Amino acid sequence: MKIALIGASGFVGSALLKEALQRGHQVTAIVRHPEKIKEKNPNLTLKKGDAFNKEEIKELVKGHDVVVSAYNPGWTNPAIYEEFIKASETLQAATKESGVKRFIVIGGAGSLEIAPGVQLIDTPQFPAEYKAGASAARDYLNTIRKEDQLDWTFYSPAIEMHPGITTGRTGKYRLGNDNPVFDKDNRSYHSAEDLSVVVIDEVENKKFLKKRFTAAY
Numbered sequence: 001m002k003i004a005l006i007g008a009s010g011f012v013g014s015a016l017l018k019e020a021l022q023r024g025h026q027v028t029a030i031v032r033h034p035e036k037i038k039e040k041n042p043n044l045t046l047k048k049g050d051a052f053n054k055e056e057i058k059e060l061v062k063g064h065d066v067v068v069s070a071y072n073p074g075w076t077n078p079a080i081y082e083e084f085i086k087a088s089e090t091l092q093a094a095t096k097e098s099g100v101k102r103f104i105v106i107g108g109a110g111s112l113e114i115a116p117g118v119q120l121i122d123t124p125q126f127p128a129e130y131k132a133g134a135s136a137a138r139d140y141l142n143t144i145r146k147e148d149q150l151d152w153t154f155y156s157p158a159i160e161m162h163p164g165i166t167t168g169r170t171g172k173y174r175l176g177n178d179n180p181v182f183d184k185d186n187r188s189y190h191s192a193e194d195l196s197v198v199v200i201d202e203v204e205n206k207k208f209l210k211k212r213f214t215a216a217y
Contacts, residue, residue: 002026003203004061004100006051006069006091009036011163012106012192013070017044019169019196020203030060051087057094066102066203067095075133084136089143096149104153104202106195109188110134111141112156112180112214120159120180141212151209155199158216160189169193173215181216188216 003020007013008029014037020027021041029037030049037046049060051071061067069091073083088105095103110121110130120126121134137156144152159180173194174181180188190198198215202208 001066001203002028002064004028004030004064004067006030006049006057006067007071009033010070010072012072012157012195014039015192015196016068016070016106016199019193019200023200023204025200025203028060028064030057052090054090054094054097057091058098061095061100062098064100066104067091067098067100068104068106068199068203070106072106072133075130081132081136084133085140085143088140092144092147092150092152101151102153102203102206103150104155104199105140105144106199107141107154107156107212108134108137109156109159109161109180109214111138111212112159112176113178114180145212147210151206153202153208153210154212155195155202156212156214157195158188158190158214160187161192161195163192165189165191167191167194167217169197170217171197172217173198174217176214176216178212179214181214183217190216 003025008017009031026043028045030047034046071087073080112120182188
């Protein structure tokens, strides 16, 4: 398949790029700084692109089968809320205008429900330093749920999904929808490598069109 990957140089994006290339997909990696990508592969095309520039992104993604957004302004960015919302809405509009039908967004776990009507982000134990970014992802989820032209998918990672998880690529996961997936120890976690297995499986299998889903070990 032809995959346009936004944010391919980031923590999640670089893992997605590696997984997609390993499976033989043709990937156009769209990033602000192409020099940061060290992958070498005949199926890889590097393009410089600005997630806030609709016309530029529209031209870059034309002709692809799917646009995957792993865009993240950075958790320490004081403007993370505004920038995540703006970029996501711009990418959504650019994808629609380009003629590409599928749009997959990597969001956050904060909007997952840990009890009926109770989202993780609204619990007292949710870390304050992640609240702005998680709020942006939650609000954008509500926006994309109104999208009726694109075959969109919103992926919420496991609650624990960070560089400190070193399980690597096991290929193992269990799926969920609006609730976190917990193991027998009441832990919801996943490596970036296995997140990438989940997302590229979705690219190939189209199980969650116009839906949000999640996964963990």
